Amino acid sequence: MKKNWVTFLLTLATTLAYADTDSAVKVESASEIKQGLGVSFHADLMAGGDKLAEMEYDRGTTDDINAGAGIKLGAGVYYTLNRVRAEARLGWLSDSANGLDDDNDPVTIEFSTYPLDLMLHYQLGKHSLGAGLTYHMNPKLDMDGTEYTFDSPTGSLIEYQYHLNPRFAISAKYQSIEYYYQPSDVTFDGSGLGIGISIQL
Numbered sequence: 001m002k003k004n005w006v007t008f009l010l011t012l013a014t015t016l017a018y019a020d021t022d023s024a025v026k027v028e029s030a031s032e033i034k035q036g037l038g039v040s041f042h043a044d045l046m047a048g049g050d051k052l053a054e055m056e057y058d059r060g061t062t063d064d065i066n067a068g069a070g071i072k073l074g075a076g077v078y079y080t081l082n083r084v085r086a087e088a089r090l091g092w093l094s095d096s097a098n099g100l101d102d103d104n105d106p107v108t109i110e111f112s113t114y115p116l117d118l119m120l121h122y123q124l125g126k127h128s129l130g131a132g133l134t135y136h137m138n139p140k141l142d143m144d145g146t147e148y149t150f151d152s153p154t155g156s157l158i159e160y161q162y163h164l165n166p167r168f169a170i171s172a173k174y175q176s177i178e179y180y181y182q183p184s185d186v187t188f189d190g191s192g193l194g195i196g197i198s199i200q201l
Contacts, residue, residue, distance in 0.1 A: 048192025068192025070095030
């Protein structure tokens with residue numbers, strides 16, 4: 001599942017990078033950056049964070065479920081004034097593994113949360129750098145039906161984007177956040193790195 005998403009993101013980024021040059025527009029001045037209100041869509045592959053659980057397979061391999069890893073999908077709204085873009089995004093972040101128990105019944109382990117990102121970006125040419133806050137709502141670990149719910153934390157987020165054209169960008173980001181599990185008084189580090197793509201309409 002995770003390898004399929006890595007392949008998808010890399011293929012899409014390569015396709016956009018070699019898109020028809022006649023339809024691509026250089027983003028070099030503030031007047032050429034799309035101004036005003038718009039919507040955005042994002043897909044990221046995140047890695048990092050503390051290990052929350054582990055799926056073991058018969059062939060001797062394992063698959064870790066981490067607090068700062070997984071697939072992140074989201075959509076948002078933004079407003080651009082000159083070179084500055086303010087953006088609010090709502091997403092879904094999930095890291096999961098599937099297997100079989102001793103009776104060959106399917107087993108799923110998943111950590112999921114709903115991040116709300118509030119970002120400010122500054123764009124110069126085809127490059128933009130952003131920073132902001134991320135609020136992760138309803139984080140939980142589902143161990144095949146048994147749920148462990150964490151407090152909803154607030155963290156920080158920085159992001160670099162390279163704009164292939166005014167609508168498409170590839171990105172790299174770092175989030176710093178911690179999840180607190182109150183019943184056991186335990187904190188897990190959810191910090192991680194991510195790579196992805198974004199579409200701005």
